[in-house]
Each structure stands twice: as C-alpha cells, then as structure tokens.
Amino acid sequence: MGWPNLRKWPAVMGLGLIGLVVAVLVHFGWVRPNHAALQAPAAQVHPLPAALERWQDPQEQGDYFDQIKVTRVGYLVWSQFPVRVYTQPAPASLPLVQEKWPQAVDQAIQAWQAYFPLEVVTDPNQADITISAVDPTQRSQGRVRSAETRFKLYVDDQQRLSHRCTIQVRANQTETYIAAAVRHELGHALGIWGHSRLKTDALYFSQVRTPAPISARDMNTLKRVYQQPTRLGWPVQQSSDTSAPPAEP
Numbered sequence: 001m002g003w004p005n006l007r008k009w010p011a012v013m014g015l016g017l018i019g020l021v022v023a024v025l026v027h028f029g030w031v032r033p034n035h036a037a038l039q040a041p042a043a044q045v046h047p048l049p050a051a052l053e054r055w056q057d058p059q060e061q062g063d064y065f066d067q068i069k070v071t072r073v074g075y076l077v078w079s080q081f082p083v084r085v086y087t088q089p090a091p092a093s094l095p096l097v098q099e100k101w102p103q104a105v106d107q108a109i110q111a112w113q114a115y116f117p118l119e120v121v122t123d124p125n126q127a128d129i130t131i132s133a134v135d136p137t138q139r140s141q142g143r144v145r146s147a148e149t150r151f152k153l154y155v156d157d158q159q160r161l162s163h164r165c166t167i168q169v170r171a172n173q174t175e176t177y178i179a180a181a182v183r184h185e186l187g188h189a190l191g192i193w194g195h196s197r198l199k200t201d202a203l204y205f206s207q208v209r210t211p212a213p214i215s216a217r218d219m220n221t222l223k224r225v226y227q228q229p230t231r232l233g234w235p236v237q238q239s240s241d242t243s244a245p246p247a248e249p
C-alpha cells in the first residue's frame with residue numbers, strides 16, 4: 001500500500017487553496033498538500049452521533065481500527081447530520097447501466113441508512129457525498145479503478161473546515177457488484193479510511209464473488225473512528241503572518 005507519511009504533517013498547517021486540496025483513496029492512497037493563508041483548526045473530538053451511540057456489538061466481534069489511516073486533517077469524521085448524498089444519473093453512453101444504476105446505488109445507501117444518518121438529495125449543490133457512474137470506455141473520464149472515493153476540503157459558510165466526498169464506480173458491472181462497490185465506497189466516505197483484511201466485512205480490500213454486507217466489525221470500526229480527533233467541523237483561523245517576509249536568521 002502506497003500510503004504517504006500522513007502522521008508527519010505538522011500540528012498546524014496552511015490549507016490555502018482549500019477547494020483544490022484533494023486526497024484519494026482507491027485501494028492505494030495519496031494526498032497532495034497545498035500551502036497558504038488559512039490555518040487548520042486544532043484536531044478535537046466531536047460528540048458521537050446518536051446512531052453510532054446506539055450501536056452495540058454484544059458479541060464483541062472486534063474491529064480493524066488499526067488499519068484506518070489518519071489524513072492530514074485527522075480522521076474523516078462528519079459532524080453535521082444528516083450527511084447528504086446525491087447520485088448522479090448514469091451517463092447516456094451506458095444505456096444498459098441507466099436502468100440498474102439508481103437501484104443499485106439506493107440499495108447501498110439504504111444499507112448504511114440503517115446505521116448512519118444519510119439523506120438523499122436531488123440537488124447536487126447540496127451534496128456532501130456525490131456518487132457517480134463512470135463509463136470505462138470513455139477515456140476522458142481518466143483512469144478509474146473499479147471504484148474510488150476522494151475528498152476535498154473547503155470552508156463552509158460558518159468558517160468550519162469541511163469536506164466533500166466523491167465516489168466513482170465503474171458501471172460495467174452487475175447490479176450486485178455496483179451495489180457492493182457503492183456500499184464499500186460509502187464506508188470510506190463515512191470515515192472508514194482504510195480496509196479490512198476479512199472478506200466478511202464490507203470494507204474488505206478486494207472485490208469478492210459474494211460481497212459482504214455491512215458487518216459488526218465495519219460498525220465497530222466506524223464507531224471508533226467517530227471517537228477520534230479531527231480538524232474537520234471546527235472553525236478555521238485566519239493566519240496573521242502569511243504575508244510577512246521570512247524572519248532574518
């Protein structure tokens with residue numbers, strides 16, 4: 001896994017061209033830093049969302065929290081609920097996919113809605129998470145693996161450091177596989193920024209013949225993620241010294 005040295009980021013860093021800061025988690029991850037005028041807030045823990053507060057696993061099936069990567073903004077935790085999800089229609093170049101695409105995506109969203117406050121929205125501008133189908137034959141779309149999730153940072157109208165996720169899924173798959181791929185990627189988008197080594201988990205690192213539903217281990221992992229500190233959801237600070245010349249030695 002080509003993970004970058006995320007933990008080496010300094011405690012306070014410039015965010016700068018925030019809308020352009022992008023990280024990608026495919027089944028490998030990378031980040032691209034930017035520098036400039038806004039300072040990231042300190043990482044703090046948000047209150048646990050009620051749905052995750054309610055989640056219990058009396059059988060104690062464990063988790064794979066040790067596989068979760070910390071991004072430069074900390075854990076990818078949402079703090080405004082419900083998280084809004086928009087599904088782009090399948091491209092017109094994929095008539096066969098257009099039929100099964102909405103059903104497959106709905107299936108995946110509903111699976112998570114049983115555990116997490118997600119709202120489907122019809123306005124793409126309202127979306128925290130956007131799910132789109134990629135036609136693998138269209139080269140203009142760029143190279144996409146079977147599925148991938150990216151996030152971008154921005155500052156919301158209340159000056160909070162925020163993120164948006166985009167999920168892209170190759171659409172030349174069966175409805176079952178599309179649903180499984182979206183389910184898996186939604187797990188990343190909700191904060192599980194890493195993979196399980198067990199194929200009985202939805203966040204198993206590889207596609208399998210019989211894709212797993214959301215497991216107790218997935219939920220245990222997600223709940224632990226939401227108990228971790230993050231810079232997301234906290235107000236950014238204007239950096240007072242970004243225009244100052246470098247100090248004399």
Ligand SMILES: [Zn+2]
Pocket residue numbers: 026027184185188195205
């Ligand atoms: Zn994945």
